[in-house]
Amino acid sequence: VKYIDGNLRAEGKKFGIIVSRFNSFIAERLLEGALDTLTRSGAAGDDIEVARVPGAYEIPLVAGKMAKSGRYDAVICLGVIIRGATPHFDFVANEAAKGIAQVGMETGLPVIFGVLTTDTIEQAIERAGSKAGNKGSECAAAAVEMVDLLKQLA
Numbered sequence: 001v002k003y004i005d006g007n008l009r010a011e012g013k014k015f016g017i018i019v020s021r022f023n024s025f026i027a028e029r030l031l032e033g034a035l036d037t038l039t040r041s042g043a044a045g046d047d048i049e050v051a052r053v054p055g056a057y058e059i060p061l062v063a064g065k066m067a068k069s070g071r072y073d074a075v076i077c078l079g080v081i082i083r084g085a086t087p088h089f090d091f092v093a094n095e096a097a098k099g100i101a102q103v104g105m106e107t108g109l110p111v112i113f114g115v116l117t118t119d120t121i122e123q124a125i126e127r128a129g130s131k132a133g134n135k136g137s138e139c140a141a142a143a144v145e146m147v148d149l150l151k152q153l154a
């Protein structure tokens with residue numbers, strides 16, 4: 001059996017991060033988690049760029065631009081959509097998820113889905129650096145791994 005596994009070393013890899021401002025009290029915690037994981041995995045500060053967008057609905061547009069720019073090895077998408085507070089939760093969440101997935105498929109670049117879609121603020125806080133971990137950190141690790149895996153499959 002030949003196993004192909006992506007490593008978790010980020011040296012020399014370039015990352016684009018998109019984080020939405022909506023629910024920034026929580027979204028910024030996801031960004032902190034992602035930056036912490038990338039830098040501790042060896043990524044250089046100069047190899048990480050962060051773009052902020054108004055809300056999760058705008059993420060796919062910017063993810064597409066970043067992915068097609070050729071400037072990044074991976075794009076990490078971070079946002080927070082909370083059903084209780086979102087009259088049009090399903091539209092925003094569905095379009096964000098679909099749009100982000102489409103960018104990855106279209107470009108062949110790792111485009112990581114780090115948009116929290118929760119029923120309550122409590123659940124979002126749990127996933128942004130408290131008892132359920134930090135989704136931003138998890139997505140950063142996924143990005144590092146996917147870059148190496150795809151390089152091995154090239």
Ligand SMILES: O=c1[nH]c(NC[C@H](O)[C@H](O)[C@H](O)CO)c([N+](=O)[O-])c(=O)[nH]1
Pocket residue numbers: 020022023054055056057058079080081082085086087088089092
């Ligand atoms: O990222 C979010 N955007 C939200 N809406 C804004 C949306 O992403 C767009 O920015 C807006 O519709 C303008 O296009 C949210 N709510 O509606 O509550 C939300 O919970 N999270």
